[in-house]
Amino acid sequence: MARKTKAEAALTRHRIVECARQVFSRDGVTNTSLEHVAKEAGVTRGAVYWHFRDKADLFMAVRQETGILLRFGDFKSGDALRRLESGLHEALRRLAEDKQARETYEVMLWKCEYVGEFAGVRKDLMSAGTLFLTEATALYEEAVRDKLVGPELDPQMAARETFCFYAGMIKLWLADEGGQAIRSEILKVITHHIESRRLRRRIHPKAV
Amino acid sequence: MARKTKAEAALTRHRIVECARQVFSRDGVTNTSLEHVAKEAGVTRGAVYWHFRDKADLFMAVRQETGILLRFGDFKSGDALRRLESGLHEALRRLAEDKQARETYEVMLWKCEYVGEFAGVRKDLMSAGTLFLTEATALYEEAVRDKLVGPELDPQMAARETFCFYAGMIKLWLADEGGQAIRSEILKVITHHIESRRLRRRIHPKAV
DNA sequence: AGATTTACATACAGACATGTATGTAAATCT
DNA sequence: AGATTTACATACATGTCTGTATGTAAATCT
Structure with a gap:
């Protein structure tokens, strides 16, 4: 030819x-x-x-x-908690609007068996996870320094929790094609996840 | 024969x-x-x-x-938040100790492609998710009634957040065979996830 | 006790996927 | 301009998997 x-x-x-x-x-x-x-x-x-x-x-x-779906480093405006929230929001925005990203993640999370040659890819994914953890930990440390959250918050634990939340969220969002349980409310759920950590300055009325 | x-x-x-x-x-x-x-x-x-x-x-x-990994209904002792925590802990305990459960979930989450005949299974999984959401929502409602959490907590949102957290946690725990990033700390992360919602009765020292 | 199922093993036919080997005409190199 | 390489298409050889059809001896039924 x-x-x-x-x-x-x-x-x-x-x-x-x-x-x-x-x-x-x-x-x-x-x-x-x-x-x-x-x-x-x-x-x-x-x-x-x-x-x-x-x-x-x-x-x-x-x-x-x-490429990678989310880099917290891309977000510069707002306090640390807001940047965390923005990052998570942005990841979902890409999934919703970017067909390529959506298809790729659909493949990686639901249409692929991590076996044989692909077992290594799973380790890659976990390595990407380490990056996520590093960035998120840094942001939570910043949040503690800036007193956005109580001093008792352990940045590493919070980061791990957010990591699990993120992983599950992406996976469930993709599967929830009907849109009822997850998709329609997911932005609010993210906000809930982040904002519920924020130190409330108003006094809880009936708390001792 | x-x-x-x-x-x-x-x-x-x-x-x-x-x-x-x-x-x-x-x-x-x-x-x-x-x-x-x-x-x-x-x-x-x-x-x-x-x-x-x-x-x-x-x-x-x-x-x-x-069968199913986690039924919150199985847990009777402690307040609503503790029962949520126990449920999540128990799910991981089973994964760690019960080879059969671990293998089955390894297959479902990492060694299976949800395509063709298996596309229906994914819908099943999401239906199981609806059950999770129902039970978790009820527990968070109870937590609000019993003033374990602030009245501003939206039980549905909290349940959805916990659902995402749970899904990601299981998936990541299975993949983290080395045990560094997730496995070794996961029980603390769960506790963190649940306890950080609990209304603190002591006054935050420097909060206005 | 005889008839009928059952719980498999064996055999067969067809489809399909993989990797490689070979062919080829034009693009690129010198 | 001639030599060489490139970017594929085509052909081949092989292995594997699936579903079904058929055989069979013992368990179960009546």
């Missing part, structure tokens, strides 16, 4: 990744053959094997193209 | 389910063939197809044999 120019080849590669993400998110990673991906992208398996070593390699490319 | 007695047949069926769980949790649902399961159970595919319609059916049996 006629050789493509470098730019064309890059386009082909990109198209393959794009289609792989779609097919993965529809049929699951294990169930999709490279033939399916190739057909969807309008090429043959030859093209796929040219650009990627195997399905695991292609899967990595899908992940890399979307 | 010689026909088995009813009791023997029941044993065979049970052995197949048991082995299916193990193999699923090792190799992932999609990757395991019924031949693998059969061999592990010391039978042929004939036996598997006799007891189960197909792999999805077998998977359902695996789920059913383990």
Whole structure:
């Protein structure tokens, strides 16, 4: 077949990744053959094997193209608690509005079996978790320093709690396609999670 | 082959389910063939197809044999917040000590692709979630009535937050085999999650 | 006791996926 | 401009999985 120019080849590669993400998110990673991906992208398996070593390699490319969902460092305005809240809100905004991100996370959280070559990917995810924990811990430390929360709050514990909350929230949000239980209320739930930590300055009326 | 007695047949069926769980949790649902399961159970595919319609059916049996991980109704002692905490603790205790439960949840949360016949299972999981939400909401309502928490706490929101926290916690606990980030501290994190809601009776020293 | 199921094992047929080897025409290099 | 590489398409060889059909001897039924 006629050789493509470098730019064309890059386009082909990109198209393959794009289609792989779609097919993965529809049929699951294990169930999709490279033939399916190739057909969807309008090429043959030859093209796929040219650009990627195997399905695991292609899967990595899908992940890399979307990148990480949330970096707290991106948020600069407001106090530490507000920045935490903004980060969580933003992650969900991306899931809702960015089809690529939504599909990628759908694959990673519901359409993939972390086994064999993919067992390593799970460790990657946990490493990304460590980053989340580091950033969140720093923000909670700042919140303590600035007396946004009581001095008894343990930043590490709070960060771990937020991490669990975040992981479950993303996973449940994706599954809740009907939208009743989680999706429609999720922003308020996030606010609840963060704001309930904030030191209340008004006196609780009936507290001793 | 010689026909088995009813009791023997029941044993065979049970052995197949048991082995299916193990193999699923090792190799992932999609990757395991019924031949693998059969061999592990010391039978042929004939036996598997006799007891189960197909792999999805077998998977359902695996789920059913383990049952649900957490019912708040099982906890009777202590105030509402303590019962919430006990429930969450108990779920983790089971994961840690009960190999069967651990394997089943490992399969459901990390080694299964919710696609095709399995898409329905995901809806089941979300329905189980509705039950969780109902029970947790009731407990938070009780906590409000008993003034364990401030009157501004919205039981529904708190329940949803706890649900997300719970879902993420289970998933992360399973993945954190090293034990550093999550496993070793998880009981404290749970306590943190629940107790931080409790109305503090001592006055915060420097709060206005 | 004879008829009928049952609880499997064995055998068969078809579909499908994977990886590699080979072909090829144009793009890129020198 | 000629040599070389590239970006695929095509062909092949192999292994695996699935579902069903058939066989069978003992358990259960009547």
